[in-house]
Amino acid sequence: MNRLIIIALGxxxxxxxxxxxxxxxxxxxxMLGLEGNGIRTFGKFISKENTNIYVQPIAIxxxxxxxxxxxxxFPFKFITLKGVETTGGFGDMTVFAKYQLYKKDGKAKTFxxxxxxxxxxxxxxxxxSPVIGSGLSQTYIGIVMGxxxxxxxxxxxxxxxxxxxxxxDHFLYNFSLGVPLLPHKYPQKQLNTFLEFNGNYVFDPxxxxxxxxxxxxxxxxxxxxxxxxxxxxxxxxxITTNKTNYMILFGTRFLIN
Amino acid sequence: xxxxxxxxxxxxxxLLFSVTSSTEVNAQTNDQEFTYVKVEVKGLACPFCxxxxxxxxxxVDGVKTIKIDVEEGLAYLTVLKSKKPLKKTLEKxxxxxxxxxxxxxxxxxxxxxxxxx
Numbered sequence: 056m057n058r059l060i061i062i063a064l065g066x067x068x069x070x071x072x073x074x075x076x077x078x079x080x081x082x083x084x085x086m087l088g089l090e091g092n093g094i095r096t097f098g099k100f101i102s103k104e105n106t107n108i109y110v111q112p113i114a115i116x117x118x119x120x121x122x123x124x125x126x127x128x129f130p131f132k133f134i135t136l137k138g139v140e141t142t143g144g145f146g147d148m149t150v151f152a153k154y155q156l157y158k159k160d161g162k163a164k165t166f167x168x169x170x171x172x173x174x175x176x177x178x179x180x181x182x183x184s185p186v187i188g189s190g191l192s193q194t195y196i197g198i199v200m201g202x203x204x205x206x207x208x209x210x211x212x213x214x215x216x217x218x219x220x221x222x223x224d225h226f227l228y229n230f231s232l233g234v235p236l237l238p239h240k241y242p243q244k245q246l247n248t249f250l251e252f253n254g255n256y257v258f259d260p261x262x263x264x265x266x267x268x269x270x271x272x273x274x275x276x277x278x279x280x281x282x283x284x285x286x287x288x289x290x291x292x293x294i295t296t297n298k299t300n301y302m303i304l305f306g307t308r309f310l311i312n
Numbered sequence: 313x314x315x316x317x318x319x320x321x322x323x324x325x326x327l328l329f330s331v332t333s334s335t336e337v338n339a340q341t342n343d344q345e346f347t348y349v350k351v352e353v354k355g356l357a358c359p360f361c362x363x364x365x366x367x368x369x370x371x372v373d374g375v376k377t378i379k380i381d382v383e384e385g386l387a388y389l390t391v392l393k394s395k396k397p398l399k400k401t402l403e404k405x406x407x408x409x410x411x412x413x414x415x416x417x418x419x420x421x422x423x424x425x426x427x428x429x
């Protein structure tokens with residue numbers, strides 16, 4: 056049971072960053088521009104007491120319409136237990152669908168709510184030590200909301216993750232405040248800063264983790280974006296071994312058409 | 313010999329005159345062949361999502377230039393007068409791009425953009 060909790064926490068500490076858009080570690084309800092047909096990839100380094108993990112996912116969204124998006128996330132994961140060789144390979148694949156439930160547009164502002172469903176498949180190998188995949192099928196059902204003006208962006212997402220086998224279900228929640236540091240012009244350069252919170256609550260046994268995640272984002276033109284985020288744990292309740300020290304993310308998104 | 317110089321000079325003058333006249337005519341034609349469109353787009357609050365709108369507006373038949381003012385939520389189009397788009401066509405393009413269309417203004421003269429103030 057403890058092994059499953061540790062595996063699940065490891066998986067979810069990376070799942071938080073599979074969010075699709077500006078903001079960096081929170082989902083966005085804006086499925087436009089870079090969020091519509093942009094490929095996203097990033098390298099995330101997770102430092103734990105006894106383990107170092109490197110995850111490199113590639114997320115590919117596709118807009119069926121401006122209200123409906125589907126996509127896939129294909130992660131490569133490398134785990135190094137301290138004093139042991141690195142194990143790596145393809146992790147658990149995710150497919151997702153987003154649907155816009157509500158939209159209220161105004162002059163230079165918008166408020167949108169989406170429904171989000173993810174299905175995670177146990178494609179990562181579990182025969183290695185340490186394991187790369189969770190060995191679990193998981194279904195996530197959540198809500199994504201955001202209010203965006205040219206002065207700031209407020210984003211939130213939360214949802215319930217159902218797992219099969221004996222692993223506990225989770226409640227995931229993320230919150231983000233984004234502020235542009237340069238005037239909003241198009242297609243001029245953009246520099247944005249974010250303060251984000253990424254939470255994960257496991258029901259059985261009760262384990263709660265919360266990270267504070269400051270980040271920066273640079274958009275040099277129409278078709279490409281660079282971003283970085285530093286995630287520091289502020290709550291790690293009921294975790295006695297292998298606590299997370301910090302996480303660092305460097306990523307890019309680019310439009311393919 | 314003098315005749316050759318005279319003839320050459322006359323030819324150059326005629327050529328210069330014809331080029332000047334042609335340029336003036338072209339300038340007059342350019343002024344008259346475009347329609348200028350200002351589209352108010354609600355929900356346009358981020359430069360990173362303006363790309364989708366620009367891409368959709370490029371599909372407008374006869375469009376020559378597109379400029380987007382994110383702060384004001386405005387898109388400016390220069391379109392061939394012979395292919396002046398319908399208001400409902402532009403509204404559909406804005407809606408398909410994921411935004412909400414508001415007022416659409418057609419003009420025979422270029423709009424003054426904020427950056428050009």
